[in-house]
Amino acid sequence: MMQPFTVHEGIVAPLDRANVDTDAIIPKQFLKSVRRSGFGPYLFDEWRYLDRGEPGMDCSQRPKNPDFVLNQPRYAGATILLARENFGCGSSREHAPWALVDYGFRAIIAPSFADIFYNNSFKNGLLLITLPAETVDQLFAECAATPGYRLKIDLAQQTVTKPDGSSLRFAIDPFRKECLLNGWDEIGLTLRYASEIRAFEARYRERYPFYFVKG
Amino acid sequence: MAGKTLYDKLWDAHLVRQDPDGTALIYIDRHLVHEVTSPQAFEGLRMAGRKPWRIDSVVATADHNVPTDPQESEIKDPVSREQVVTLDANIRAFGALAYFPYRDPRQGIVHVIGPETGAVLPGMTVVCGDSHTSTHGAFACLAHGIGTSEVEHVLATQCLVAKKSKNMRIWVDGALPEGVTAKDLILAIIGKIGTAGGTGHAIEFAGPAVAALSMEGRMTLCNMAIEAGARVGMVAADEKTIDYFADKPFAPKGALWEQAVAYWRTLTSDDDAHFDQEIHLDGRTLVPMVTWGTNPEQVTTIDSVVPDPESFSDPVKRAAAKRALEYMGLTPGTKISEIAVDQVFIGSCTNSRIEDLREAARVVQKLGRGKAENVKRVLVVPGSGQVKAQAEAEGLDRIFRAAGFEWRAPGCSMCLGMNPDQLQPGERCASTSNRNFEGRQGPGGRTHLVSPAMAAAAAIFGHFVDVRSL
């Protein structure tokens, strides 16, 4: 289900808060859903809307908080989130990356991320880029000063290119990189061995035909 | 070369491939599916445009959320209803070997219906998005509980990514005395090795006392392996195991049956197999057990008292005991037999099979009177439609009803209170389920884990009693 990540260019939305926890990313009342899609409208629900969100609400009718960054017209259609340290802390809910991806984010840039959130995000095709705090500060400043501020991320090259053409390099674990570049989730990885599995299954079926009874 | 353990044999038979670091792909024979942990897995498949690898490996039912009140005509809670309706839709869209939906005469707790229909057979690998999948190890299966992302993984690839566990054997000598059951045995084991005692291990239960257990008793034992920290609990196959499947709908027939039986007879640990850890118990010394705390390791015998937290030398255990007694509203030194109960729950995948219900009914019949005044409610919840029908054919429902017990429809019920069957805050329950965690049976509810006979006796007396004395 993972969309491969190769090169991506998009509008940057700056979320200027440290320690954004997964409960803020997607509040607990939305966890009862039977889906992993459809969380986008409730992303950052308590900050984004002025009323209390409940599952199933039509969010287009709800009063929006005009001060919240994602509600500002200049950040409409943002696909890259700029964030502060320890982004994604708190509960282990995989609903947090599900909500970010469903909203349309492809990458998040921050000085640091919480562990479980980091793992969960890569499982869901969301690229997390860790850059030094001063660099992130600089990006926040440029983003505020430049309407329509965009960044271009090249995963193969491990670079973030700014509008002026200058590039920042980032580090990433080679295995995670390969998975993202190819769009491999864990299932995708296992399916690389599909012919091995098929061959095993054929031998197995011959040896233990009694496990394939249809009743 | 040393021989193989049962676990080694099952692992080897299903090993598709293994990386140098030990990460392996294990082929899965049977995938049990229920409404709570499957919706996001099916949705993931759909979003990725993937097809299930082998849909005839899937057996599905609705159990966690379903109401067990026979009067209730529909699922009132919208969240529960949506999960059940979503399962219906997913099975309709993707298919399955068998599906036992809400209100189907064969619907029931997933771990009861698997073996009962012969959909789970000796030697299989069995997975389910539920930690008590260890139950199926009773039939010499390699059975794992898995998470939702793994449910999707197994649907899509027929494999589970796993690393091999270590081997542990728990050997029980002698025979269990009258009034002492598989439930008491497993509680005694957990009391001895602790809730983390089996971590990283696949446990094989063995020895004369285990061999003497019925298949139902072996299921009770393996069911709670997870409460000892082991994802896998197993018992070797013997003639009892094989006989159990003789007339099951999904069991092989004719020549295939003969072939299967020949293989199943090999599903034992070799005499010279190596175990990383061995534990011995003497079955003859066991006594009916009652938990006093908020994890299954906090357990003692019916003839003793609520322990003093100060008696624990380990500071972590001492603090845990203190907290547990506070939550449970118990004072150290109180006789276990003096603890009064408000509700009794007989059911769950630990103890909801026909043998469990017979055991409870026998106690009720022997005592010849109804539930105690102080006991507000006694729920008897059969594990499946088939168990319910069998119990009714034997007249067990009449015995329970005559004693003022409620005879319910199958489901998980008050094992976890996801449906309307819940304890009120502060209420105390004698329960045949497997987890006495805080709030498990309802917010603020207090759970004491016991055997079906002990639960039935507590219902009649209004407090715990030693069933050996009846």
Ligand code: SF4
């Ligand atoms: S009966 Fe309880 S433990 Fe068993 S599957 Fe249902 S909820 Fe889980």
